[in-house]
Amino acid sequence: MIRWIAYKIFPPIPEIPDDSQYEAPEIEVENFNISKKVPDLNQIECALYIGDTSKVITLIMLRLVNKKAVS
Numbered sequence: 001m002i003r004w005i006a007y008k009i010f011p012p013i014p015e016i017p018d019d020s021q022y023e024a025p026e027i028e029v030e031n032f033n034i035s036k037k038v039p040d041l042n043q044i045e046c047a048l049y050i051g052d053t054s055k056v057i058t059l060i061m062l063r064l065v066n067k068k069a070v071s
Contacts, residue, residue, distance in 0.1 A: 047055040
């Protein structure tokens with residue numbers, strides 16, 4: 001009885017046939033760059049572009065310390 005209840009609650013996982021082949025998904029990458037033009041971004045602009053706000057704040061603070069604006 002307990003086995004029957006367990007079978008109903010947790011049915012066995014169906015087996016996948018061994019002859020199946022994995023097909024890698026196609027990846028399509030888009031970019032909006034202008035040909036022969038490389039963007040000239042500093043470290044803070046790169047971090048903003050990536051979306052890493054903690055790195056942006058850290059880089060701004062380090063730049064202020066290097067300029068001796070903050071001690």
